[in-house]
Amino acid sequence: MNLAKSIMKVPMKQNSEQKCIVKITKSASETEDFAEEFASTLSGGEVVLLFGDLGAGKTVFAKGVARALGITQDIKSPTFTLCCEYFGKSLRLKHIDAYRLKNGDEAEACGITEDFGARGVLTLIEWPEQIESALPRNCIKIHITRISDTERKIEVC
Numbered sequence: 001m002n003l004a005k006s007i008m009k010v011p012m013k014q015n016s017e018q019k020c021i022v023k024i025t026k027s028a029s030e031t032e033d034f035a036e037e038f039a040s041t042l043s044g045g046e047v048v049l050l051f052g053d054l055g056a057g058k059t060v061f062a063k064g065v066a067r068a069l070g071i072t073q074d075i076k077s078p079t080f081t082l083c084c085e086y087f088g089k090s091l092r093l094k095h096i097d098a099y100r101l102k103n104g105d106e107a108e109a110c111g112i113t114e115d116f117g118a119r120g121v122l123t124l125i126e127w128p129e130q131i132e133s134a135l136p137r138n139c140i141k142i143h144i145t146r147i148s149d150t151e152r153k154i155e156v157c
């Protein structure tokens with residue numbers, strides 16, 4: 001299956017005919033590979049929401065996205081710093097962890113929402129449900145669900 005092509009067919013806007021892509025991965029490296037393939041279909045300006053429980057694999061997914069952008073630095077969860085920025089070959093990656101934020105107002109007050117959707121910026125947000133009111137309308141939603149110690153279900157909508 002050519003995943004990149006099928007992802008590109010997924011409409012970015014929510015609508016009744018929207019289809020999700022579902023992928024089961026059997027290791028962290030498979031999740032990274034899937035994320036890399038997914039990110040290779042993006043061109044900047046996207047806001048990608050990463051939903052999933054603690055330890056689901058959101059940061060692992062972010063590592064694969066960073067690899068697709070040509071970022072060689074180690075991607076660490078920005079749980080305490082809220083936001084980390086990395087410069088890829090042609091895009092800037094903004095990796096946000098909203099776990100410690102109380103609501104959308106708090107996200108806006110600390111400035112992390114300023115370049116949501118900006119050209120040349122790919123934004124990844126872990127725990128987006130914490131800052132729902134500050135999120136732009138047309139986001140790509142990714143749900144990661146733990147099936148077992150090593151298996152995850154990843155849905156891209």
Ligand SMILES: Nc1ncnc2c1ncn2[C@@H]1O[C@H](COP(=O)(O)OP(=O)(O)OP(=O)(O)O)[C@@H](O)[C@H]1O
Nearest residue numbers: 025026027028031054055056057058059060150152
């Ligand atoms: N198939 C898999 N895909 C992703 N991670 C996996 C998989 N199997 C096992 N893991 C492990 O699950 C853990 C996922 O950790 P990760 O930090 O990415 O979670 P997270 O969703 O970012 O959590 P948090 O909400 O605490 O930030 C890692 O230790 C990783 O090795």
Ligand SMILES: [Mg+2]
Nearest residue numbers: 058059077126
């Ligand atoms: Mg994380």
